[in-house]
Amino acid sequence: MSAYDDLMAFQRETEALGQIAGRLGWDQETMMPRGAAEQRGEEMSAIEGVLHARRTDPRIAEWLEDARPADPVAAAQLRLIRRSHERATKIPAALAQRLARVTSTAQGIWAEARAADKVADFLPTLAEVIALKREEAAALAGDGDLYDALMDDYEPGATAAVIGGMFDRMRPRLVRLRAAVLAAAPVPKLDHHFGEQAQLRFARDLATTFGYDFTRGRLDLAVHPFSSGSGNDARITTRVVETDPFNCFYSTIHEVGHACYELGIDQDYLLTPLGNGVSMGVHESQSRIYENQIGRSPAFTGWMFRQMLDRFGDFGVSGPEEFARIVNRVQPGFIRTEADEVHYNLHVMMRFDLERALIRGDLAVEDLEAAWNDRFAADFGVAVDRPSHGLLQDVHWSCGLFGYFPTYTLGNVYAGCLHLALREAVPGLDDQLARGDTSAATGWLRENVQRHGGLYEPREVITLACGEAPTEEPLLDYLDAKFGALYGL
Amino acid sequence: MSAYDDLMAFQRETEALGQIAGRLGWDQETMMPRGAAEQRGEEMSAIEGVLHARRTDPRIAEWLEDARPADPVAAAQLRLIRRSHERATKIPAALAQRLARVTSTAQGIWAEARAADKVADFLPTLAEVIALKREEAAALAGDGDLYDALMDDYEPGATAAVIGGMFDRMRPRLVRLRAAVLAAAPVPKLDHHFGEQAQLRFARDLATTFGYDFTRGRLDLAVHPFSSGSGNDARITTRVVETDPFNCFYSTIHEVGHACYELGIDQDYLLTPLGNGVSMGVHESQSRIYENQIGRSPAFTGWMFRQMLDRFGDFGVSGPEEFARIVNRVQPGFIRTEADEVHYNLHVMMRFDLERALIRGDLAVEDLEAAWNDRFAADFGVAVDRPSHGLLQDVHWSCGLFGYFPTYTLGNVYAGCLHLALREAVPGLDDQLARGDTSAATGWLRENVQRHGGLYEPREVITLACGEAPTEEPLLDYLDAKFGALYGL
Numbered sequence: 001m002s003a004y005d006d007l008m009a010f011q012r013e014t015e016a017l018g019q020i021a022g023r024l025g026w027d028q029e030t031m032m033p034r035g036a037a038e039q040r041g042e043e044m045s046a047i048e049g050v051l052h053a054r055r056t057d058p059r060i061a062e063w064l065e066d067a068r069p070a071d072p073v074a075a076a077q078l079r080l081i082r083r084s085h086e087r088a089t090k091i092p093a094a095l096a097q098r099l100a101r102v103t104s105t106a107q108g109i110w111a112e113a114r115a116a117d118k119v120a121d122f123l124p125t126l127a128e129v130i131a132l133k134r135e136e137a138a139a140l141a142g143d144g145d146l147y148d149a150l151m152d153d154y155e156p157g158a159t160a161a162v163i164g165g166m167f168d169r170m171r172p173r174l175v176r177l178r179a180a181v182l183a184a185a186p187v188p189k190l191d192h193h194f195g196e197q198a199q200l201r202f203a204r205d206l207a208t209t210f211g212y213d214f215t216r217g218r219l220d221l222a223v224h225p226f227s228s229g230s231g232n233d234a235r236i237t238t239r240v241v242e243t244d245p246f247n248c249f250y251s252t253i254h255e256v257g258h259a260c261y262e263l264g265i266d267q268d269y270l271l272t273p274l275g276n277g278v279s280m281g282v283h284e285s286q287s288r289i290y291e292n293q294i295g296r297s298p299a300f301t302g303w304m305f306r307q308m309l310d311r312f313g314d315f316g317v318s319g320p321e322e323f324a325r326i327v328n329r330v331q332p333g334f335i336r337t338e339a340d341e342v343h344y345n346l347h348v349m350m351r352f353d354l355e356r357a358l359i360r361g362d363l364a365v366e367d368l369e370a371a372w373n374d375r376f377a378a379d380f381g382v383a384v385d386r387p388s389h390g391l392l393q394d395v396h397w398s399c400g401l402f403g404y405f406p407t408y409t410l411g412n413v414y415a416g417c418l419h420l421a422l423r424e425a426v427p428g429l430d431d432q433l434a435r436g437d438t439s440a441a442t443g444w445l446r447e448n449v450q451r452h453g454g455l456y457e458p459r460e461v462i463t464l465a466c467g468e469a470p471t472e473e474p475l476l477d478y479l480d481a482k483f484g485a486l487y488g489l
Numbered sequence: 490m491s492a493y494d495d496l497m498a499f500q501r502e503t504e505a506l507g508q509i510a511g512r513l514g515w516d517q518e519t520m521m522p523r524g525a526a527e528q529r530g531e532e533m534s535a536i537e538g539v540l541h542a543r544r545t546d547p548r549i550a551e552w553l554e555d556a557r558p559a560d561p562v563a564a565a566q567l568r569l570i571r572r573s574h575e576r577a578t579k580i581p582a583a584l585a586q587r588l589a590r591v592t593s594t595a596q597g598i599w600a601e602a603r604a605a606d607k608v609a610d611f612l613p614t615l616a617e618v619i620a621l622k623r624e625e626a627a628a629l630a631g632d633g634d635l636y637d638a639l640m641d642d643y644e645p646g647a648t649a650a651v652i653g654g655m656f657d658r659m660r661p662r663l664v665r666l667r668a669a670v671l672a673a674a675p676v677p678k679l680d681h682h683f684g685e686q687a688q689l690r691f692a693r694d695l696a697t698t699f700g701y702d703f704t705r706g707r708l709d710l711a712v713h714p715f716s717s718g719s720g721n722d723a724r725i726t727t728r729v730v731e732t733d734p735f736n737c738f739y740s741t742i743h744e745v746g747h748a749c750y751e752l753g754i755d756q757d758y759l760l761t762p763l764g765n766g767v768s769m770g771v772h773e774s775q776s777r778i779y780e781n782q783i784g785r786s787p788a789f790t791g792w793m794f795r796q797m798l799d800r801f802g803d804f805g806v807s808g809p810e811e812f813a814r815i816v817n818r819v820q821p822g823f824i825r826t827e828a829d830e831v832h833y834n835l836h837v838m839m840r841f842d843l844e845r846a847l848i849r850g851d852l853a854v855e856d857l858e859a860a861w862n863d864r865f866a867a868d869f870g871v872a873v874d875r876p877s878h879g880l881l882q883d884v885h886w887s888c889g890l891f892g893y894f895p896t897y898t899l900g901n902v903y904a905g906c907l908h909l910a911l912r913e914a915v916p917g918l919d920d921q922l923a924r925g926d927t928s929a930a931t932g933w934l935r936e937n938v939q940r941h942g943g944l945y946e947p948r949e950v951i952t953l954a955c956g957e958a959p960t961e962e963p964l965l966d967y968l969d970a971k972f973g974a975l976y977g978l
Contacts, residue, residue, distance in 0.1 A: 016535035019528070023516060024509060031520070035705035036722035039508070042760060046505035050539055216524035233525035271531060 003066035014054045015271040021047045026228040030220045041104040048100035055088035076455050080273035090139050099132050103400040110398035119387045127365040133402050147359045151403030154280040163406045167349050173476045178342050184487040187329040192315040194245040203252040211442045212256045224395045225251040230262035231270050257290030264450030279458035284411020293419040294441050298324040299430035332380045334389035350375050351405040414462050416475025421466040492555035503543045504760040510536045515717040519709045530593040537589035544577035565944050569762035579628050588621050592889040599887035608876045616854040622891050636845045640892030643769040652895045656838050662965045667831050673976040676818040681804040683734040692741040700931045701745045713884045714740040719751035720759050746779030753939030768947035773900020782908040783930050787813040788919035821869045823878035839864050840894040903951050905964025910955040
């Protein structure tokens, strides 16, 4: 066996153990009995300890030294292994295990604090998580920026300076669009009850419509929908609000986008570093283009409207045009995951600024609630009415996911670029979507983005798919055009 | 830190990883999408590799050498760690991983062969499993018996010679009882449809009635009901047959017995070697006494009859006496897990003889189906009508569980002893059971058996609970008395 083969055999087991850790996380959010939370913390810590020991195994450095890649695929495998090894060796094993234990417990504490609407119940734990993440960032950053060091884990190559610059260019156009839309005639609200079981049946059918393979995944309920796993076991979750079926349907389509990315990766890359989505930003580009540019297009919602009439009877919407406006209704709201396309990125920008300040030490945890509420009032024009509508709404910080939020907007930006290229590549797309046929769209994405897995760098795969480097312009143009038409601006 | 503390800290992580592997097995039987089977095989292999490496870690021998136990609990921990370490170091890592991979895949192949009723689809895989288990047994046995070496993993201290002798003493009395019962007037059958959801609701309520703590467990569906996990996460499964509700109800009570054993162990032993049920035989004693001596007692079935009338309406049974006879109906049947108390041990004895011959090399896999069917016809007086009613009915062999079956009858024997002692300790038990109150019975079992976990050797814990060494007599006396009364013999 060559050094490359030895390394890949070792890595394959590490990838398999990583899948196990991911499945444990899935179990924790969907299946785990409440009383198991503390024990689960120890279990997560133990598997993280194993993974950390493998990622920092000194043999990896030797194998990397000796390995001679035979082709670009092998070279990419080595590049990802080297990055992971260098990153992991910078983090002390004890810190990695403490982080795993604390964040596992923190999720339970967050969920209870959120249910009880009590910020104070969560803040001590959050402070502990932040202290550990700052310690991790310091170990990773060297002389560099703490926040960049954390973000690099989710979006290799991205920096807060570049992201911040892009956000600054986007904000004025989003604010202008938002003001114009909110000044226009308001869109009516749904006033109907949609049963949980019927919603879940349609959610399953929507997942199939978007090409989700239920023989390699499953759909369950979770407080905060997520997708989990890769290779041939990529699972999705959703939630049900009986007065707002679009919460369930678009959460499902969103997670289907994530899962289809994982399931669409070249099977030759199974259980290798290339066998995972390349970054959170590219991941989010898939979930968002499925959800928004395809799933909320007036062509597709026309099909969806007829489906819903069949399934739920008359639910008080006059026709497909009104239905498209309701699906795309713009209104200020507290919850990021329920936000419309116009507001969504404003939610993200706010979290980006707050968490950057927390990590850099410019904002104390005790001041976070006030900072959140002030910024929210300024950006959205309404006061946060309760913590579960404010800083307790997202699971991310309890999991230690700092530097993750900006990848949501980066994903939207990438989705904007991909959508422009997709429309050029598939001229009759709307006719297909109007028949509930997403296969040309999802097929183009699988061929141009998903199948590559980690073969290219994040910006590179978008550039290759689109024929030019990504910018925020296509997304902003798309939003102006779409909401201009829907609101008659 | 002392050597003992170092060892226990290391062991605690191993226990946590063992819990993870168990949860992965649970997921495979209840939640995993079909297309993930092959990938799951690699995942199981990877975690088994980690566990094997830890169990054979050379530091364990050093720590064991230096550790000075401070009390009997510490001494018991060391005894169990030493046994596990000695056992594990005898099995080569490559063999352990191959076994994990092959048995993981074999379960899927078994399930498909069973569904298709095709023995030939399963035999090549079974042959592979047996070859690997023989290899494992040879590594473990030294000069000793291959089958004993495998059985020792499930029932430390048991030997085929002793078990076989006991089975020989039991068989004539069981055969005599069986003949007498089958010659008596037959008991009517249920002829009613019991909806799946209502069955599952009652199954949940029965679990609670027997003290199962749903904040530390959950109930799901599985083809072959099982329980899984320990500490504060012990899950159970059941299955539903709409014409035979007792299948669901008594599977549930049985698995509740297993899970309550794990959940009842002293919390001080959490994630330590003592924090697991001590053997499969003692485990089965708990599941069987919950299911049979308590759950199928005429006192308890009287309460159950009224519950079922409330939940399912009139289902054609005249009164509690007829209900007790139906719940305890004795009839020859193909399926072990559906067998009555009189036949059950005859199923086990047959598997014990067949698997012992397979492992010792006295029976070839190609001859297994004929051997099964001949023995079944001889013992049960009917011919096996299809493989899913014959040798494809049990999951065990596909999982590599050879030497496990005899622990079922050993569990029945222990349950017989415990039941005798319980009746002496709680004189008014039937009055309580007739009110659906199992707390005195389950409390006595928790106090005298469950809480000890692995503190005592299997026979020792039964002896301590009963005040005398276990024999088969109490079980056989109980069966004679119970079925004599029910069938008016």
